Amino acid sequence: MILRAEHITKMFGGLVAVNDVSFEVEEGEIFGVIGPNGAGKTTLFNVISGVYFPEKGKLYFKDRDITRLPSFKRARLGIARTHQIVKPLNELTVLENVMVGACFGKTFANLKEAEKIAWEVLETVGLSDKADVLAGKLNVPQKKRLELARALASKPELILLDEVLAGLNPSEVSEMLKVIMKIKEQGITILMIEHLMHAIMKVSDRIMVLDYGSKIAEGTPEEVANNERVIEAYLGNPELALKLLKEGKA
Amino acid sequence: MEAWISAVLSGILLGLAYGLAAIGLNLIWGVMNVINLSHGAFIALGMFASYFIFKFAGISPFISVFLVLAVGVVLGMIAYFLALHRVILAPELSTLLATYSLSLIIIGLGTFFFTTNPRAIDVGLGSVKVFGAYIPKEKILVGIYSLIFTLLLYLFLYKTWTGKAIRAVSMNITAAKFMGVNTTFILSLAFGIGIALAMVAGALIASVFPFTILTGGVYELKSFVICVLGGLGSPLGALVGGLIMGLLENVLTLKIQVGYVPFLEFLILVIILLVKPTGIMGKE
Amino acid sequence: MKKGYSLFWLIPLLVAISAYPVVTRSVIARESVFLILMYVTLAASLNIILGYTGYVSFGHIVFYGIGGYTAFYLMYKFGVHLIPAMLAGGVASALVALAVGEAVLRLRGAIFAIATIGVNEAIKSLVTNLAFLGGATGLFFNFKIYRSYGGAAKAIWFAYYLMAAVTIVTVVVSYFIKNSKFGLGLFSIREDEDAAAVLGVDTKRFKSLAYAFSAFFPGLVGAIFFFKAGNIEPDDAFHLIKSIEMIFMVMLGGYGTVSGPVIGAVIYERLKGILLVNPLFKNLHMAIAGFVLLLIVLFAPGGIVGLLRERFKKLRGVLE
Numbered sequence: 001m002i003l004r005a006e007h008i009t010k011m012f013g014g015l016v017a018v019n020d021v022s023f024e025v026e027e028g029e030i031f032g033v034i035g036p037n038g039a040g041k042t043t044l045f046n047v048i049s050g051v052y053f054p055e056k057g058k059l060y061f062k063d064r065d066i067t068r069l070p071s072f073k074r075a076r077l078g079i080a081r082t083h084q085i086v087k088p089l090n091e092l093t094v095l096e097n098v099m100v101g102a103c104f105g106k107t108f109a110n111l112k113e114a115e116k117i118a119w120e121v122l123e124t125v126g127l128s129d130k131a132d133v134l135a136g137k138l139n140v141p142q143k144k145r146l147e148l149a150r151a152l153a154s155k156p157e158l159i160l161l162d163e164v165l166a167g168l169n170p171s172e173v174s175e176m177l178k179v180i181m182k183i184k185e186q187g188i189t190i191l192m193i194e195h196l197m198h199a200i201m202k203v204s205d206r207i208m209v210l211d212y213g214s215k216i217a218e219g220t221p222e223e224v225a226n227n228e229r230v231i232e233a234y235l236g237n238p239e240l241a242l243k244l245l246k247e248g249k250a
Numbered sequence: 251m252e253a254w255i256s257a258v259l260s261g262i263l264l265g266l267a268y269g270l271a272a273i274g275l276n277l278i279w280g281v282m283n284v285i286n287l288s289h290g291a292f293i294a295l296g297m298f299a300s301y302f303i304f305k306f307a308g309i310s311p312f313i314s315v316f317l318v319l320a321v322g323v324v325l326g327m328i329a330y331f332l333a334l335h336r337v338i339l340a341p342e343l344s345t346l347l348a349t350y351s352l353s354l355i356i357i358g359l360g361t362f363f364f365t366t367n368p369r370a371i372d373v374g375l376g377s378v379k380v381f382g383a384y385i386p387k388e389k390i391l392v393g394i395y396s397l398i399f400t401l402l403l404y405l406f407l408y409k410t411w412t413g414k415a416i417r418a419v420s421m422n423i424t425a426a427k428f429m430g431v432n433t434t435f436i437l438s439l440a441f442g443i444g445i446a447l448a449m450v451a452g453a454l455i456a457s458v459f460p461f462t463i464l465t466g467g468v469y470e471l472k473s474f475v476i477c478v479l480g481g482l483g484s485p486l487g488a489l490v491g492g493l494i495m496g497l498l499e500n501v502l503t504l505k506i507q508v509g510y511v512p513f514l515e516f517l518i519l520v521i522i523l524l525v526k527p528t529g530i531m532g533k534e
Numbered sequence: 535m536k537k538g539y540s541l542f543w544l545i546p547l548l549v550a551i552s553a554y555p556v557v558t559r560s561v562i563a564r565e566s567v568f569l570i571l572m573y574v575t576l577a578a579s580l581n582i583i584l585g586y587t588g589y590v591s592f593g594h595i596v597f598y599g600i601g602g603y604t605a606f607y608l609m610y611k612f613g614v615h616l617i618p619a620m621l622a623g624g625v626a627s628a629l630v631a632l633a634v635g636e637a638v639l640r641l642r643g644a645i646f647a648i649a650t651i652g653v654n655e656a657i658k659s660l661v662t663n664l665a666f667l668g669g670a671t672g673l674f675f676n677f678k679i680y681r682s683y684g685g686a687a688k689a690i691w692f693a694y695y696l697m698a699a700v701t702i703v704t705v706v707v708s709y710f711i712k713n714s715k716f717g718l719g720l721f722s723i724r725e726d727e728d729a730a731a732v733l734g735v736d737t738k739r740f741k742s743l744a745y746a747f748s749a750f751f752p753g754l755v756g757a758i759f760f761f762k763a764g765n766i767e768p769d770d771a772f773h774l775i776k777s778i779e780m781i782f783m784v785m786l787g788g789y790g791t792v793s794g795p796v797i798g799a800v801i802y803e804r805l806k807g808i809l810l811v812n813p814l815f816k817n818l819h820m821a822i823a824g825f826v827l828l829l830i831v832l833f834a835p836g837g838i839v840g841l842l843r844e845r846f847k848k849l850r851g852v853l854e
Contacts, residue, residue, distance in 0.1 A: 049732055075734030083732075089725035091790075100722045103715050104734030111715050154734060285644040336832050342644040343590050347785065347831045350778060354824025362817045471655060474648055509663045509670075516656035523649045524637050 001063075002027045002158055002189050003048070008057035010040075010047050017043040018054070019213035025158070030180075030190045032204035032221075034197070036233065040213040041193045042084055045160050048191070049081045050074045061158070078106040080156035082147035084163045084193070090136030094127060095119070097135045097146055098153045105154020117153050125149045125179055141172050148179065159183065161192040165199055177203060201225065209233070256383035257500040263385075263393030265496020267454050269489040270396040271469055272476035273403060274447030276488045279477060281420040281440040282338065287349040288329070290470025291356035292445045296322065296452025297461045298364060304371050311371055311457040312391050318453045319399075322446030329445065330438040338437065360463035370460035392454045399450055400489055403443070407485070416440050448473075475519045538854030540793045541709050545702060548574070548796070552698035568694055568762075570803045571701040572755055576776075577783040577795035578701075578708045579751035584781065585790035586717060587744045588724030589639070590647040593654030594752065594780055597627040599771030600657070601753025602760040603667060609761065610673050615682070616696065620757035627753025628746040635745040639738070642727070651774070658772035672767030693762040700758065704751045709792045711747065712854070720744050724790070782823065785830050788839030793853055797838055 003025040010018040018040040025031045033041050046052045048059065050071030059067045066074055080101070089097050095118050101107075102114035102121075109117060122128040125145040130138065135146060144164055151159050161180070165173050173196065180203060184190060194200040200207065201221045209217040209224060211233040217224050224230055271293055278286045296318055303314040333352050337344040375387035407413040418426040419436045427433050452466065459465075476495050480487030495515070502511055552571065555564035576598065583591050601623030608614040608622055638649045662670045683689035711717045719740045722730040731737045760766040779802070787798025809815040809822060834841050839853050 051728065051732065071731045072734050072736045075732060081732055083729070087726045087729035089722050089729065091725055092721055096718065096721075100718060100730070100733050100735070103718055104722075104730075104736075106734075108734075111718070114715075150733060283644075285648060333828055333832070340835070341588075342647065343584075343789075344831050344835060346590060346592070346644060346647055347781065347827060351824040351828035351831065354778075354827065355821045356824075358818060358821025358824055361820065471651070474651070478648070507663065509659065511659075513656055513659035513663065516652045516659065519652040520638070520649055520656060523641060523645060523652070 001025065002061065003191070004060040004063075005048070006058045006060075008044070008047055008054045008059065010043055010052055010054045016213050018047065018210075020057070021210070021213075021215045022057075023208050023215065023218060025189060025191055026205075027157075027189055028184070028187055029205040030184055030192065030203050032200040032207040033191065033193045033210065034195075034200060034207060034224075035210035038212075039210040041210055042162060043213075044210070045081060045162050045191075045193065049079060049160060072104070075105045075154060076108065078155070078157035079160070080105055080151035080154045080158070081160035082144070082151055082162055082164055084166070086140070086143040086147055088135035088138065088143050088146055090134065092135055093132050094122065094135050094138065094146055094149075095131040098122060098149045101150035101153035102155075105151075105156065107153065107155040114153070117155075118149075121149045121153045124152065124182065126175075141168050144168070144176075145179075152183065156188060158189045158191065161190060161194075163193055163195060165194055165196050173199060252381075252383045253504060254501075255381045256385065257504055258497065259380060259383065259385050260389060261497035261500035262493060263389045263496070264455075264458070264500070265493040266393045266396035266400070266489070267451050267492070268469070268472050268476055268495050269492020270399055270454070271448050271451035272473040272480070272488040272492055273400060273485050274444040274451070275470075275473045276477045276480070276482065276485065277403075277416075277447070278441055278444035280482055281416055282334075282345075282437055284334065284338070284345040284349065284441075285342070286441075286444065287346060287470075288352035288356065289349075289444075289448050289473055290466030290468070291353040291360075292322070292326075292448040292466070293452035293455075293469045294360060294461070294463050294466030295325075295356060296449030297456035297465065298360070298463070299449065300453035300456045301369055301371055304373075310373055311453055312373075312395065315395065315450055315453045318449050319446050322449035323439075323442040325449075326442030326445030327438045330441040334441065335434070335438070357463055357466075364463050366462045366464060368460045368462050371457050373457055386458070388457045392458055395454055396451070399447065400485065403447070404485060406443075412436075412439070472515070475515050478519055478522050538713070538792070538851050540852060540854050541706065543852065544705055544709075544793055544796055548698075548702055548705065551800075552701075555694070564691075564694055566803065566807060568697055570800055571697045572759060573779070573783055573799035573803050574796050575697075575701045575704045575751055575755050576780045577787070577799045578704050578792075579748045580780045581784050581789060581791075581795045582708060582711060582720075582748040583744050584748075584784055585794070586712060586720040586724065587741060589741065589745070590644070590781075591650045591745075591748070592647040592781070593650035593652070593774065593777055594748070595774065595777040596650075596654040596657055596772060597631060597749035598752040598756035598759075598776070599654075599661070599768075600630050600756070601627040602756030602766055602771045603661065604753070605757030606673055606760045606766045607667065609679060610675060613679070613682075616693070616757070616761050619761075620696070620754050623757035624750045624753035627756075628750040631745045631749030632742055635742045639741045639745060654772055654774060654777065658768050661772070662768045668767070670768060672765055672770075674765040677764075690762055693758050697755070697758050700751065700754050705792070705796060707747070707751075708795075711744075712792055716740065716743070721790070782827055784837075785827065785835075786837055788837030788843075791837075791839045791854055794837050794839040801838070 001024050006022050008018055008021045035041055047054050050069060053068055058065060061077055061079060098118035098121055099114040102109045102117040107117060122131055125148050127145050127149060138146060148164060165176055168176060177199060204221055207221055207224045208215060209230045216233055217227045217230045275286055275289050278284055299318050300311040300314055303309050304311055329352055333348045337348055373388055377384040377386045407417055415431045415436050418431060419433055423433055472495060476488055476491035479494060480491030499511055551567055555567050580594050583589050604626040605619040605623035608619040634653055638646060641649050661667055677686060680686040680689040683692050719735045722735055723737050723740060727737055783798035783802045784795050786802060788794030809819040843850050843853055
């Protein structure tokens with residue numbers, strides 16, 4: 001088990017964004033997190049990557065308590081992430097962006113090694129022809145790939161993907177899914193948030209469903225898809241939900 | 251005892267004027283997210299406007315201040331389009347430097363035309379005796395006028411459509427735009443009003459204290475401290491901050507050396523920024 | 535970061551500028567080159583926190599003042615030689631930066647800028663009230679102090695050489711910082727501090743270190759300048775206008791680049807020299823500086839180096 005969350009609660013003022021959520025992620029699996037807008041998915045990611053500390057609960061990475069570890073130390077341990085709202089380092093080149101990941105993440109490479117790693121990773125995500133372009137000049141799908149490349153360059157053991165498929169057209173989605181499977185083959189554990197049901201159903205080994213900050217279900221895609229609470233909570237419209245889920249399994 | 255009464259009254263009356271200048275800074279800060287480093291220069295411009303009108307037309311600062319207000323709005327709006335509009339969405343460094351350039355230009359030209367010799371407006375209204383302490387009538391008028399202008403601003407911001415539009419822009423510029431607010435006009439107007447308040451405060455203070463073209467800088471720094479003290483985007487907070495500042499300055503000097511007052515002021519500034527950046531009146 | 539070649543021309547340029555007064559033995563040239571070197575050092579050090587890290591240190595002159603006062607007091611009271619006094623000044627500035635940075639570097643954007651002005655003004659008013667530092671009138675050297683340097687004339691030349699050395703060291707250090715892993719970390723903070731932290735950059739420590747570096751060199755400069763001047767007073771040591779001049783030079787040359795502050799400082803000193811000589815411009819130089827600054831901010835935020843890099847792509851390796 002690579003990540004264990006115990007009773008995580010995160011509040012903003014009076015609002016409970018994540019409410020007593022516990023789960024475990026096995027090494028090498030793809031663990032999906034789904035839920036309606038505002039269910040607390042991104043907040044949960046922020047807690048795992050150390051942007052916020054939870055009010056209650058414990059977080060363990062490979063049995064080490066990381067609940068109150070600052071984010072940069074988590075990156076060093078091998079937790080990397082992408083952002084739903086992309087955060088490119090605009091005035092640095094694409095190559096330099098990726099080098100930051102290699103220099104300061106788990107790899108902790110020196111500049112020379114980092115450059116080599118960065119080229120390899122850019123090759124993997126298909127951005128090598130843009131290496132010398134300023135990151136701010138990329139379009140959104142390219143920026144999403146850059147987010148992924150930066151995270152990968154740190155040679156993480158666990159990678160958090162926050163809606164990497166959102167805003168992509170169908171062919172870009174299937175390309176990105178290939179990249180995700182490639183990452184999995186490298187033995188990296190993936191925790192992903194996704195809105196596109198059919199995509200996440202297809203690639204995830206297990207799925208957790210959040211609603212209003214609480215966990216309402218967990219299991220294989222099949223199990224989750226047939227869970228009535230999920231269907232209700234997620235779409236409020238059981239018929240439409242069934243239709244979408246069938247589509248997902250097909 | 252008289253000394254104390256006089257200090258407290260002076261503190262309150264001047265504090266209201268400091269508050270007025272700070273409200274201008276606060277408005278610009280809150281609505282445009284710009285820290286106006288030309289505030290002091292415009293305070294000094296207000297002082298000179300008042301001075302020249304008094305000197306050449308013999309009109310009392312307490313009458314000409316309304317003209318200064320109107321001129322200030324126009325000047326401020328022009329300044330917005332010349333120096334700020336292009337960089338309003340750029341990082342802070344740009345707007346800080348843009349407003350600082352304005353300040354350099356105004357003070358540079360001011361030094362060239364007016365020199366840095368000290369000047370004073372002597373309205374000569376005499377003083378009144380309050381609880382045994384003599385307070386110049388000008389100081390009392392400064393306090394009253396500052397309070398009136400603050401109230402007027404409050405009414406404008408909360409009771410008129412344009413005022414509400416300004417507040418809407420300060421809360422969420424994109425949403426305000428979608429709701430049909432002409433954000434460019436509102437931004438320039440907010441800057442104009444902020445500048446006008448600075449000039450009005452300058453015009454009022456000039457009737458009490460002597461000044462040079464460089465004096466504005468002192469009041470600008472005071473305005474920063476007051477803004478931080480009172481909290482961002484809160485006109486009431488700026489007023490309270492101004493009162494605290496005025497009292498601190500006038501009452502503390504009875505007990506400690508005058509020279510330490512600025513040190514304490516800036517110490518307060520830095521400490522509040524660190525401990526509660528939203529200000530003592532600000533919301534979390 | 536891609537290694538550039540800017541040092542190959544920057545160092546010879548600085549050496550040539552510094553050598554000019556030595557060769558011609560011209561005192562007038564020496565005074566103006568001294569100012570150029572001083573500006574280059576101040577601008578290049580400010581650039582580390584402002585240009586590389588993205589923190590607008592508006593009151594940066596405070597470190598020049600602290601270094602100046604520390605060194606001046608050591609020389610004045612204990613007769614310490616300029617070199618150790620200068621190093622003590624630099625270290626004092628860096629230490630204050632670490633301490634103050636611990637607090638103010640938590641602030642971001644414009645609030646940080648205001649806080650640094652506050653720090654400068656607070657320290658200035660404090661020094662103004664400290665009797666052992668001479669209060670508002672400051673401290674004056676007894677001319678005997680220059681004796682151990684072989685007289686006042688030689689002491690001034692000594693200060694000049696020292697300034698040239700400090701300038702070259704500062705530019706070299708700023709180059710190596712930019713082209714190091716540390717520099718890459720700083721740039722990532724400048725672009726997006728939260729993203730940098732998630733990528734593993736120890737943002738707090740990096741910012742503190744950058745602040746300390748950018749404070750150390752102005753501390754040295756303050757020490758040399760006030761040694762040469764023979765007196766120090768709060769209004770000179772903590773003059774906010776000088777802070778603005780530093781920012782001006784960085785912006786004019788191109789912030790975040792190695793050569794930008796050097797180019798900006800040289801041009802600024804020359805411009806100021808020309809403007810101050812002309813009786814009409816002499817009184818208008820502030821307004822003109824403001825106008826130029828406004829033009830840069832509005833139309834060429836990358837400064838001269840930014841413009842050149844855009845225009846001549848081939849020059850990019852040389853102009854970094």
